[in-house]
Amino acid sequence: MTAIPAPSAHSGTSSGAGGRSGLRARFTVPVLAFCGILYAVMQTIVVPLLPDLPRLTHSSASAVSWMVTATLLSGAVFTPVLGRAGDMYGKRRVLLAGLGVMTLGSVLCASTSHIGVLIAARALQGVGSAVVPLSISILRDELPPERTGSAVAMMSSTIGIGAGLGLPAAALLVQYTDWHTMFWAVVGVDALGMALVWWAVPESPVREPGRFDITGALGLALGLVCLLLGVSQGGDWGWGSPRILSLFAATVVVLGLWWWQQGRAERPLVDVRLASRPGVALPHLTALLVGFGFYANTLVTAQLVQAPKATGYGLGLSIVETGLVLLPGGVIMLLLSPVSARISTARGPRITLAIGAVVIALGYAVRIADSRSVVMIILGAGVVNAGTTLAYSALPTQILRAVPANQTASANGVNVLMRTIGQATCSAAVAAVLVHHTSLVGGLPIPTLLGYQLAFGMAGVVALVASVAALSIPADPKSRTPRGGEDGTRAPRDEALEGA
Secondary structure (H helix, E strand, C coil), X not given: CCCCCCCCCCCCCCCCCCXXXXXXXXCHHHHHHHHHHHHHHHHHCCHHHCXXXXXXXXXXXXXXXXXXXXXXXXXXXXXXXXXXXXXXXXXXXXXXXXXXXXXXXXXXXXXCCCHXXXXXXXXXXXXXXXXXXXXHHHHHHHCXXXXXXXXXXXXXXXXXXXXXXXXXXXXXXXXXCCHHHHHHHHXXXXXXXXXXXXXXXXXXXXXXXXXXXXXXXXXXXXXXXHHHHHHHHHHHHCCCCHHHHHHHHHHHHHHHHHHHHHHHCCCCCCCHHHHHCHHHHHHHHHHHHHHHHHHHHHHHHHHHHHXXXXXXXXXXXXXXXXXXXXXXXXXXXXXXXXXXHHHHHHHCHHHHHHHHHHHHHHHHHHHHHCCCCHHHHHHHHHHHXXXXXXXXXXXXXXXHHHCCHXXXXXXXXXXXXXXXXXXHHHHHHXXXXXXXXXXXXXXXXXXXXXXXXXXXXXXXXXXHHHHHHHHCCCCCCHHHCCCCCCCCXXXXXXXXXXXX
């Protein structure tokens, strides 16, 4: 496969801009990071609303849960598909399209109280999940090597930063304004993000010619919907129910046929031969495990601190207070992303990835030791967030080292997909643990402290397994040694010559 790079793609901040002014070139990284934060805010913004949405939409709690499930499913499907489209048709163009669909979803959420329309709108918002892999690929193509590492680390951390900063803001809006106002605010910042991308972000010069693999896209979409629908609904429908078993059986069959088709396609959606190499497959596996490991922290902390004081461990915090407890985690991720880049430069991204996974496990050890004090809860959650920053910032750099420039968006899209699968699996596993460890408080079943501790322990063990997987990633061969920088990526021109 032959990439089509511009000769000046790595000659500095002004070269990739194709004549852009110095001011706009300097804003490329902040604008892309801002868009990543927007997507993370969109993901978490409904969390404060979930308890009240059945009343506000005149629907059931199970119907409301689809506002989360729909975003998960559409994000999982569109992330690798739009990543591949970006490699073929232009990353900036596809990025703007994804942001446009996300903005449309926000407009619909702000304009209606009908649960069916809200679910469809949340599915449209999920299309924005491709923002991060597309932006990472743009950064590799546009920045000089000495700046790529820190920029990619920042971009990869935006999901955690946005979640940490967005939840308190959403909680404040929900508490003091009409809930539709929250979505109108999102529409405003989404539109701002699109305008900034149009102004500051150049079109990537690296393309892969050929036809888009529609068959592969449909097969992957069907397989992922079956998998994630089964994982996310197993607790409600019953893990041994015919519906869940049928979904998992369909997943095996569909994805098996999809893998076979991809191996024979002339221009596959996912290069399965490349994905099967240890240098690519192991980072994808590690992404899944890290996604599982970190998500228990986000999933459980809000429930734990809002639990009634009558439980003996709960703090009885309000939604706004809960958001403030989670806020330090977002700040930590913002501050630590440059540290991750420095460690990757000095030791390699696989070492950074392994260290991050171990730090996640240490954070859960703190959570198990003391989850009654708000100070210790913030400390333990902060340690988990610190480890997540190290790991998530290192993953795209590891992927960039292992794949040619004309496949960076699709490869990072698959990596983000694996994180999503890990998070969905963690959500189901944590729910199963908490359901089996409850006690009646005020006549309502509330998870016990032991249940939370078991969930933390499970996530910590998975994080340690992720560390082992990271250390198993092969060291970079000499052919992958960077020629012009220290971040671990290669210039697109060099890779095009190798692939020609």
